[in-house]
Amino acid sequence: MKKGKKKNENKTTPLMEQYLRIKADYKDVLLLYRMGDFYETFYEDAKILSRTLGIALTKRAHGKTADVPLAGFPYHALDNYLPKLLNAGLRVAICEQVEDPKTAKGVVKREVVEIASPGVTLSDKLLDSRSNNYLVAVHLEEDICGIAVADVSTGSFLVAEFPAQNLLEQLIRYQPREILVAASRLDALQTLIANHLNALLTKREDWLFDRNYMYELLLQHFKTHSLKGFGVEDMQAGIIAAGVVIHYLQENYKTRLEHFIHLQRVNLSRYMVLDESTRRNLEISESISGGGVRNTLLHFIDFTITPMGARLFKQWIQQPLLDMEEINHRLDIVSELVGDAPLREQLAAELKQIFDTERLLGKIVTNRANARDVLNLGQSLKQIVPIKAIIDQTTCDTLKAHFQSFQILDSLTEKIDRAIVENPPITLQEGGIIRAGYHAELDELRAISEQGKDWLLAYQQRERERTGISTLKVNYNKVFGYYIEVTNVHKDKIPPEYVRKQTLVNAERFITQELKEWEDKILGAEEKINELEYRLFQEIREEVGRYVEPIQLNSRLIAELDCFLSLAQAAIENNYVRPEIDDSRALEIREGRHPVVEKTLPPGEDFIANDAYLDPDSEQIWIITGPNMAGKSTFLRQVGLIVLMAQIGSYVPAAKARIGIVDRIFTRVGASDNLASGESTFLVEMNETANILNNATPRSLILLDEIGRGTSTFDGLSIAWAVAEYIYREPRLRCKTLFATHYHELTELALLYPRIKNYNVAVEEWKDQVIFLRKIVPGGSDNSYGIYVAQMAGLPAPLIARAKEILTNLEANELSPTTRKPRLAMRRSGRTYDANQLSLFDDREKEEKETGKKVKQELKKVDINNLTPLQALQKLDELKKLIE
Numbered sequence: 001m002k003k004g005k006k007k008n009e010n011k012t013t014p015l016m017e018q019y020l021r022i023k024a025d026y027k028d029v030l031l032l033y034r035m036g037d038f039y040e041t042f043y044e045d046a047k048i049l050s051r052t053l054g055i056a057l058t059k060r061a062h063g064k065t066a067d068v069p070l071a072g073f074p075y076h077a078l079d080n081y082l083p084k085l086l087n088a089g090l091r092v093a094i095c096e097q098v099e100d101p102k103t104a105k106g107v108v109k110r111e112v113v114e115i116a117s118p119g120v121t122l123s124d125k126l127l128d129s130r131s132n133n134y135l136v137a138v139h140l141e142e143d144i145c146g147i148a149v150a151d152v153s154t155g156s157f158l159v160a161e162f163p164a165q166n167l168l169e170q171l172i173r174y175q176p177r178e179i180l181v182a183a184s185r186l187d188a189l190q191t192l193i194a195n196h197l198n199a200l201l202t203k204r205e206d207w208l209f210d211r212n213y214m215y216e217l218l219l220q221h222f223k224t225h226s227l228k229g230f231g232v233e234d235m236q237a238g239i240i241a242a243g244v245v246i247h248y249l250q251e252n253y254k255t256r257l258e259h260f261i262h263l264q265r266v267n268l269s270r271y272m273v274l275d276e277s278t279r280r281n282l283e284i285s286e287s288i289s290g291g292g293v294r295n296t297l298l299h300f301i302d303f304t305i306t307p308m309g310a311r312l313f314k315q316w317i318q319q320p321l322l323d324m325e326e327i328n329h330r331l332d333i334v335s336e337l338v339g340d341a342p343l344r345e346q347l348a349a350e351l352k353q354i355f356d357t358e359r360l361l362g363k364i365v366t367n368r369a370n371a372r373d374v375l376n377l378g379q380s381l382k383q384i385v386p387i388k389a390i391i392d393q394t395t396c397d398t399l400k401a402h403f404q405s406f407q408i409l410d411s412l413t414e415k416i417d418r419a420i421v422e423n424p425p426i427t428l429q430e431g432g433i434i435r436a437g438y439h440a441e442l443d444e445l446r447a448i449s450e451q452g453k454d455w456l457l458a459y460q461q462r463e464r465e466r467t468g469i470s471t472l473k474v475n476y477n478k479v480f481g482y483y484i485e486v487t488n489v490h491k492d493k494i495p496p497e498y499v500r501k502q503t504l505v506n507a508e509r510f511i512t513q514e515l516k517e518w519e520d521k522i523l524g525a526e527e528k529i530n531e532l533e534y535r536l537f538q539e540i541r542e543e544v545g546r547y548v549e550p551i552q553l554n555s556r557l558i559a560e561l562d563c564f565l566s567l568a569q570a571a572i573e574n575n576y577v578r579p580e581i582d583d584s585r586a587l588e589i590r591e592g593r594h595p596v597v598e599k600t601l602p603p604g605e606d607f608i609a610n611d612a613y614l615d616p617d618s619e620q621i622w623i624i625t626g627p628n629m630a631g632k633s634t635f636l637r638q639v640g641l642i643v644l645m646a647q648i649g650s651y652v653p654a655a656k657a658r659i660g661i662v663d664r665i666f667t668r669v670g671a672s673d674n675l676a677s678g679e680s681t682f683l684v685e686m687n688e689t690a691n692i693l694n695n696a697t698p699r700s701l702i703l704l705d706e707i708g709r710g711t712s713t714f715d716g717l718s719i720a721w722a723v724a725e726y727i728y729r730e731p732r733l734r735c736k737t738l739f740a741t742h743y744h745e746l747t748e749l750a751l752l753y754p755r756i757k758n759y760n761v762a763v764e765e766w767k768d769q770v771i772f773l774r775k776i777v778p779g780g781s782d783n784s785y786g787i788y789v790a791q792m793a794g795l796p797a798p799l800i801a802r803a804k805e806i807l808t809n810l811e812a813n814e815l816s817p818t819t820r821k822p823r824l825a826m827r828r829s830g831r832t833y834d835a836n837q838l839s840l841f842d843d844r845e846k847e848e849k850e851t852g853k854k855v856k857q858e859l860k861k862v863d864i865n866n867l868t869p870l871q872a873l874q875k876l877d878e879l880k881k882l883i884e
Contacts, residue, residue: 031112150245308357720741
């Protein structure tokens with residue numbers, strides 16, 4: 001009996017049984033369970049929802065079970081709450097009622113209709129119109145990694161394979177919001193991306209990562225017999241990653257993804273590699289100081305008009321090209337636009353009329369679009385006609401050839417115009433979407449509905465006259481339908497055929513047979529109107545789905561046109577020039593400027609332009625010395641940015657620029673640490689330096705700023721010297737390098753190696769002031785003016801005075817030998833030396849004299865007449881080792 005009673009107490013209600021059954025299939029997902037006008041959550045989900053959204057957590061008894069934690073919100077608030085849940089890194093399953101509660105027998109049937117996650121959202125509140133929202137799947141197979149990159153909002157679908165050690169580099173390139181990974185690889189990937197990416201890691205079962213299964217899934221999706229048409233048939237890891245993406249999307253959206261019609265193989269050899277350090281230090285699209293795009297290169301050269309153009313421009317700026325012909329093709333189009341102001345103005349005016357056709361199409365084919373979305377797509381597609389006409393009439397041959405593929409979709413746009421009203425409502429179920437004259441049956445139903453409303457007005461007037469009740473009203477509500485309302489003042493005038501429906505405080509409500517018959521006609525017509533309008537709208541959405549390929553083509557061409565116009569506008573507004581691109585390894589910049597710094601200077605202050613010339617055969621390495629705050633780092637960055645701009649097809653901030661194709665830009669700039677991973681400033685510096693030395697090629701550009709600052713002076717100086725020598729001597733490297741340093745001893749490298757040249761940032765001393773001239777000039781510098789900079793920063797005057805005294809002592813070589821501190825020493829004769837510097841060879845002369853004395857002493861001990869040949873050789877070897 002006790003056991004039976006316990007069993008009975010644990011019995012759940014039919015509703016909770018349904019919930020638990022559905023939840024069992026979505027254990028790792030927050031389940032929003034639709035109950036009438038609310039989305040409810042239970043148990044642990046309720047606690048998470050309450051904590052994330054800051055809403056009340058309550059408890060409710062279900063049958064004979066214990067109290068169950070409960071939290072929820074009104075269904076119409078989903079668009080407000082869902083972005084908050086996804087931004088918190090949650091995946092959310094939306095469980096809807098899939099049958100009418102009025103006709104349901106027992107518990108209303110419910111199903112999960114969508115699983116929302118950061119990487120697959122279509123919510124406008126979560127999507128940045130100027131950035132892609134990437135979902136990435138990763139599959140590692142021995143030493144090869146395959147990734148698939150998808151943007152559900154646009155239908156972009158990419159696949160690539162590369163050495164496994166480059167995975168982080170590629171993930172940083174795409175900045176995904178969500179990464180799909182096999183459960184067995186989850187922890188390793190979490191460790192890899194920690195402190196580098198803010199992405200949700202979603203584990204998938206290991207059995208999914210099977211090539212045969214994923215290959216067949218891709219064939220089913222694309223409806224092809226093979227993947228040869230996409231150029232990926234030979235891939236192993238890439239195909240698995242692509243299949244995992246499609247499997248995940250089908251699971252999330254429960255529908256066919258008709259805008260995923262292409263799988264594009266990414267040829268990584270087309271693009272310059274930019275590692276995380278370089279992206280950060282050059283501030284290409286995100287500011288170091290506080291994140292965001294403000295005061296970045298993107299901020300000052302992005303003049304795009306359309307969302308598609310903005311997204312593509314961000315891709316261009318992060319993926320400079322390596323093909324000389326492709327770069328020059330872009331530059332040719334930009335040149336044509338720069339030279340034709342009326343053409344630019346006409347095209348820009350047309351682009352302003354275009355909505356985000358890529359994302360509108362994505363919403364339409366996944367059944368998430370309303371009538372306004374379809375109307376906006378149609379209006380945007382109509383703009384192709386004038387844009388194509390303008391391009392066809394121009395004399396710009398390269399521009400005309402590039403954009404000859406625009407597709408005119410008159411039949412689709414005409415149908416949308418005929419079907420959708422000018423200002424449609426946002427909701428789809430309440431009618432008011434379809435124009436009059438589009439569908440005969442709909443017009444008939446509307447006529448019946450209108451007649452019914454006219455009849456009601458006439459009926460009300462007739463009943464007033466017949467009964468003598470001047471205040472009689474015919475009204476409607478959802479509970480009682482149509483009724484006649486008579487105030488209590490006229491109760492004695494109520495006709496006997498009136499049937500009482502409701503009694504109010506001051507009035508009575510009635511129904512008549514005649515009114516009931518017309519109610520059926522009117523309400524039946526309105527219900528049919530709403531159903532028919534929704535069905536007709538669905539047909540229009542399906543019609544749009546038949547034009548996915550030409551719409552995507554037009555979207556891509558619009559985006560490219562927008563990017564070219566942006567580059568032309570940037571060139572004009574910022575006074576840029578067209579760079580010369582060739583296949584040499586030389587780099588020549590005349591009067592170059594930093595594209596960001598020159599735009600952020602205070603009013604009235606001019607940017608000081610500087611030249612740069614690097615050639616691995618003559619001037620491979622520049623050693624750049626000079627004081628703090630004089631502009632060394634700015635100069636390094638501006639050279640890197642000019643090269644990057646040139647290779648995206650942009651004009652550049654210079655009087656002249658000749659750029660030999662650069663395959664990678666490496667930067668080691670500034671001091672930073674990674675304490676979360678236990679990495680000190682110096683370790684981070686050495687990691688970045690090692691990355692450069694291990695991956696640079698003869699075509700790379702290296703920008704080094706203050707190597708060795710994170711350790712002791714002699715350690716740092718030794719490392720800096722060795723790094724410069726390694727870049728110079730190593731045949732695998734021997735690449736163009738700008739090396740800014742405070743170690744003035746490095747200028748001595750130019751005495752030893754002919755391809756190393758000394759440059760410094762000029763200053764002028766006047767009285768007690770130091771004037772930074774911001775000009776890079778030949779020769780080395782012998783002073784960092786660090787104490788002057790400290791004085792500028794506001795350090796106390798006594799401290800500054802003491803620092804000057806200590807510096808004077810150091811320069812005068814007055815440290816006591818017993819302190820075991822470094823001493824200054826003159827260099828060997830025949831070379832110049834400045835006593836303000838620490839010499840890399842401080843005690844060399846003394847050491848050589850001491851060694852010479854020891855050799856002489858040993859030789860004096862030798863009795864040559866009594867030495868055998870073997871003893872002579874042994875003694876010679878001892879002396880040689882002594883010298884070494």
